[in-house]
Amino acid sequence: METSADVAQPVTQPCPECGAQVAFDERYVNWCAACDWNVDPGAPDPEPGRIAAARRRIARTYGDRLAAEMERSGVTAGPVGRDAATLLAYGISLLVHGGTVLLVAAGVLLILLGRSTGVLPAVGVLMLGLAWLMRPRRMRLTTYTPVLHRADAPALFELVDEVAGVVGTSGVHAVVVTTEANAAVTTYGLRGRRVLFLGLGLWEILSPQERVALLGHELGHFANGDTRRGAVMADAMRALVTWFSMLAPTSPIGLMDRFVNAVVFLPRWAVYGLLLLLDHLTLRASQRAEYLADMSAARAGSTEAAVALMDRLLVCVPVEDHLRRESVAAQMKGGPGGRAARDQAEDGLWERLAGRFGAVPEREYERLRRVAARRGHSVDSTHPPTHLRRRCAATFGPFAPQVAYDPPRAVALAGELAPARAELARRVIRDLAR
Incomplete structure (x- = not known):
């Protein structure tokens, strides 16, 4: 029988700005939903030119x-x-x-x-x-x-x-x-x-x-x-x-x-x-x-x-990074087992991709939505900002x-x-x- 001690409890820590409890997940950016502390730690990466x-x-x-x-x-x-x-x-x-x-x-x-x-x-x-x-x-x-x-x-x-x-x-x-x-x-x-x-x-x-x-x-x-x-x-x-x-x-x-x-x-x-x-x-x-x-x-x-x-459009750049990491990891496995490792990487590539991004929590999507509104994120330089498209689509x-x-x-x-x-x-x- 499973006891309460066996269930993984979410790790939290106080926000350094407002003191609210912040959920900690080493896979994603830690940020505060109450005051937006650390909501956008990276710099914008717009199209050059x-x-x-x-x-x-x-x-x-x-x-x-x-x-x-x-x-x-x-x-x-x-x-x-x-x-x-x-x-x-x-x-x-x-x-x-x-x-x-x-x-x-x-x-x-x-x-x-x-x-x-x-x-x-x-x-x-x-x-x-x-x-x-x-x-x-x-x-x-x-x-x-x-x-x-x-x-x-x-x-x-x-x-x-x-x-x-x-x-x-x-x-x-x-x-x-x-x-x-x-x-x-x-x-x-x-x-x-x-x-x-x-x-x-x-x-x-x-x-x-x-x-x-x-x-x-x-x-x-x-x-x-x-x-x-x-x-x-x-x-x-x-x-x-x-x-x-x-x-x-x-x-x-x-x-x-x-x-x-x-x-x-x-x-x-x-x-x-x-x-x-x-x-x-x-x-x-x-x-x-x-x-x-x-x-x-x-x-x-x-x-x-x-x-x-x-x-989903907000995670398109991480998708490309994920595929690149899969490729690099497979290429680094040299030696006699290198070809078998590459074949194995090919066989489950799209399933691993779907599993990786299917597990993104709602909290991370909320952070990305706030970042999109701050940066004016869009698919490219000619598209309307993604957060406005989302708001407009939800209106009708x-x-x-x-x-x-x-x-x-x-x-x-x-x-x-x-x-x-x-x-x-x-x-x-x-x-x-x-």
Whole structure:
């Protein structure tokens, strides 16, 4: 018979700031819920670069304002509108693409008409090279593996189709499975076919209904029409970022370096200003699309699952660290038993990941939520702050799950994803530490 002495008692210690009792767990940060002592002992680790910093500032401003606006209005669905700002952004994007066309035309003319000079054709070739770097690009599935099509995973595509029907769009043509703690949707090829990127680093730590909510969020981007994800806008922004990087000043060694830096100074900051203007014009619509995608997640998987999904996003960086540690530990086991140890590490990798992050206590999630609110944590520099997304998703509803992830479906999906899980586990253990 178990006695009270056999039951492990939680260890507590007084808070050095307010004296309240603080639960002690050596696996996690010790902090005080009463006064927030030590709630955020680490330093923020934002995306580097001037462009990302500017986008973070805009994202936080729009995120707070837009979250309050959507909570007041009660908007839960509908495509993002084409207002004056969006139309102006499209106009600027077309001008950027027009500049690429002018580079091509000028380069061809210099090559054809300047043969006798010897210099002009060289300039023409340089212009064509720049135009090639700025060209619109379509994603190719051939660069990714593993890729699942409908014949490879009928149960998975059936789930995607069912979620798509709930959020008001159609399914995808392919699913790319990755090791990342992330998920995304985009289009590929000249015909603009749809593809879902499914990161096992995130998928494996989610509960069944949280997985449905994740699919609802990603497919919600197709339903709600995020302008920044469109080919015209995305290619224009990528071209401007490329120009900004190419015009970066070099360390001045001689007089020529100083002269070149002086020449590119104004064009570089003109490009930066244009990129910042595009961000201002499109970020409100883009963030509204994120909030609407969160609403799609709640409608498909339930409000509870959508809110829990936001909490899971707070541990995505530790997920990647965990996979890296698994890889390093396996690589360090050399000798005759090294290969067997690596095989064993591959076999249970995703189960260990799920167990590790399934055991994160609510107290740690609460700390991460408070840290997110302090830092303005977001998935990247263009997303609204995660704590605002969580608050907004919890405001509407409550929605009951419209798509079920029952045990038979779970078994079928596990079988279809098994080859991809094995291949990616092998990739993590053998390649991630290098």
